[in-house]
Amino acid sequence: MTTTTQGDAEARERVLEAADRLFYAKSAHAVGMDELRAEAGVSLKKLYSLFDGKEALVEEVLRRREEAITAATMxxxxxxxxxxxxxxxxxxxxxxxxxxTDFRGCAFINSYAELGPSSERVTAVVRHQKSGVRGAIAAMVAATGRPEWVADSIFLLFEGAMTNTAITVSSEPARQAQVAARFLLEKTA
Amino acid sequence: MTTTTQGDAEARERVLEAADRLFYAKSAHAVGMDELRAEAGVSLKKLYSLFDGKEALVEEVLRRREEAITAATMxxxxxxxxxxxxxxxxxxxxxxxxxxTDFRGCAFINSYAELGPSSERVTAVVRHQKSGVRGAIAAMVAATGRPEWVADSIFLLFEGAMTNTAITVSSEPARQAQVAARFLLEKTA
DNA sequence: TACAGTAGAGAACGAGCGTTCTCCACGGCA
DNA sequence: TGCCGTGGAGAACGCTCGTTCTCTACTGTA
Structure with missing residues (x-):
């Protein structure tokens, strides 16, 4: 029936939103399915009817997060x-x-770190997303006619700033990285 | 008695060595105390007599790892x-x-990621170590007479390369970061 | 009103964790 | 030889987790 499918889509959305927020804030393994169920306002039964299990949920959350970040940066x-x-x-x-205050760095790196080599599926997602970010920067740099190593450098500055912004709880690393990127662009003009 | 203290020191060393290796390879929460006990060849009783608990052990492992990394890079x-x-x-x-093959990036970032905001004690250690690495780079850059922002930039390249080296399982990011750092040093000579 | 099917609430289950406790074998001393 | 205390092996405990199952209430239909 189409009505239930409609409700499913809404519930699915609520679950993914809550999962993204909680997983990012506390790391995935620290969030129980029951806590997630409560936060999303959905029954445990429905939760498991919507997703194949926690690992599948983590995978989908990471996939959606890339879209959200891409949209935000755009x-x-x-x-x-x-x-x-x-x-x-x-x-x-x-x-x-x-x-x-709840900025905790790059969600993909965090997922890689907490999962270790235990889930090749999630690691594959992380790798894919990272190459996506890198590709976006590479495309913008290529559009300016600069060599590829400039893009690589800016990408690494981006990554380093993400982790350090989280650890130091300040926007300073982001600014430092911007200064360095600007310098690279000026000197390769 | 001095003999038992002597044996304790050896056992302590074995535990810390095994913990460092296992925690780094699989992330701390994925390594049980019993697995650690087996790897270190020590009894559970002795393990708990040597350390106050798992969190204290993680703290000490991170502290020791900084020394080891410093020595290796030196x-x-x-x-x-x-x-x-x-x-x-x-x-x-x-x-x-x-x-x-078991390179898994920066142990301190990984710890920060997997613990989330749950352990302020460990987060404090991570922050301290990071400022140590940063300080070491800053000192070397300052010795060349270059401004501080160059040190900040190189530190961020270092951080970004650490995480990306782990995710991509290649030495390419390290080389890219070196290229960028060399460029920065040349253009600020 | 009687009924079938659905969905929610939450108990139940098995596994794994950190930590503690019990038991027993062994070695130094009278 | 008999005793005592130290330490190892690992069972036990209490907890949390992911996942499944049971029971109950409700809704739409004849």
Missing amino acids: KYVLRASTPEDQILAVFDWMADSSGT | KYVLRASTPEDQILAVFDWMADSSGT
Whole structure:
């Protein structure tokens, strides 16, 4: 029946939203399915009818998070006028995001770290997302006509700033990374 | 009695060595105290007589790991002749370390990621170690007379390369970071 | 009103964890 | 030889987790 399918979609959305928030804030293994059930306002039965299990849920949360992050950064990127400023805008996004007290770094790196080599499926997702971010930066850098190693460098600055922003609980690393990226772009102009 | 204290010191060493290896390879929460006991060849009773519990053990492992990493990188750093090459040598260490199949990135970031905000004690240790690495790089850069933002940039490249080396399972990120660091040093000479 | 099927609440289950406790074998001393 | 205390092996405990199962209440239909 179409009505139940409609309700399922809504419940699914609520679960994924709650899972994304809780997994990111406390790390996935620290969030129980029952806590998740309560937060999403759904029954345990429905939870397991919507998803194959916790690992599948983690996988889907990571997949959706890439979309959300891409959308969020795009708002900053598209605001910039020059291609160079577009590249630098991703660090503005990071600096602003770190202002929220629950910023805990890169969700993909965190997932990789907490899972260890135990789940090849999730590791594959993490790898894929990372290459996506890298590809986005590479495309923007390529559009400015600069060599690929510049893109690689900016990507590494991005990664380093993500983890350090989380650990230091400040937007300073994001700003430092932006300074370095700007320098790279200027000297390779 | 001094003899038992002597034996305790040896057992303690074995436990810490095994814990460091297992925690790093599989993440701390995935290693049970019994697995650790077996690996270290020690009884559960002695394990708990030597350490106050798992969290205290994690703390001490992280503290010791900093010493070990510092020593390992120093071997590379001291081999270099110029101050600039000394800075770049840390990326040689990283590239070589990533050759071992069990390289899993920065142990401190991994600990931060898997623990979440649950243990402020361990987070404090992580923060301290990170500022140590950063300080070491800052000192080397300062010795060359370059401004502090260059040190910040190289530190972020270091961090980004550590995580990406682990995720991509290759030494490429370490090399890319070295290229970027060399560029920074040349252009700020 | 009687009934079938669905979905929610939450008990139940088996596994794994950190930690403690019990039991027993062994070695130094009278 | 008999005793005592130390330490090892591992059973036990209490807890939490992911997952499944049971029971009950409800809703739409004849």
